[in-house]
Amino acid sequence: MKKYQGSCHCGAVLFTFQSDSVNTGMRCNCSFCKRKGAVMSTFTLTSEELNIDAGQGALELYQFDSKLAKHYFCRTCGINPFLESMTKPGNFRVNLGCIDAIELDQLELKLFDGKNLL
Numbered sequence: 001m002k003k004y005q006g007s008c009h010c011g012a013v014l015f016t017f018q019s020d021s022v023n024t025g026m027r028c029n030c031s032f033c034k035r036k037g038a039v040m041s042t043f044t045l046t047s048e049e050l051n052i053d054a055g056q057g058a059l060e061l062y063q064f065d066s067k068l069a070k071h072y073f074c075r076t077c078g079i080n081p082f083l084e085s086m087t088k089p090g091n092f093r094v095n096l097g098c099i100d101a102i103e104l105d106q107l108e109l110k111l112f113d114g115k116n117l118l
């Protein structure tokens with residue numbers, strides 16, 4: 001297991017988690033993710049596994065349609081460091097672009113068909 005550190009763009013929100021080496025990422029084609037263009041983790045973390053080290057109070061919540069997925073974003077810089085999964089409530093996917101140690105162009109990308117899930 002490796003320890004990964006991530007942050008939003010302005011640095012208000014800092015988070016860490018442990019994971020096997022991250023080699024894959026996920027793009028989602030739902031109306032929100034299409035606009036955001038982020039590469040999210042294929043794995044999920046429980047709230048115990050995702051450590052929010054700073055900035056809990058800087059986070060805002062955005063929800064739409066079914067309101068099953070919880071998209072958290074920094075109120076200052078607007079970056080979404082993680083979301084609570086629509087398919088696995090209580091579990092979080094992290095925005096891999098928020099992690100300095102991960103190069104997005106080295107990941108094998110998978111598509112999540114969020115558009116047709118609702």
Ligand SMILES: [Zn+2]
Pocket residue numbers: 008009010011012013074075076077078079
């Ligand atoms: Zn921020």
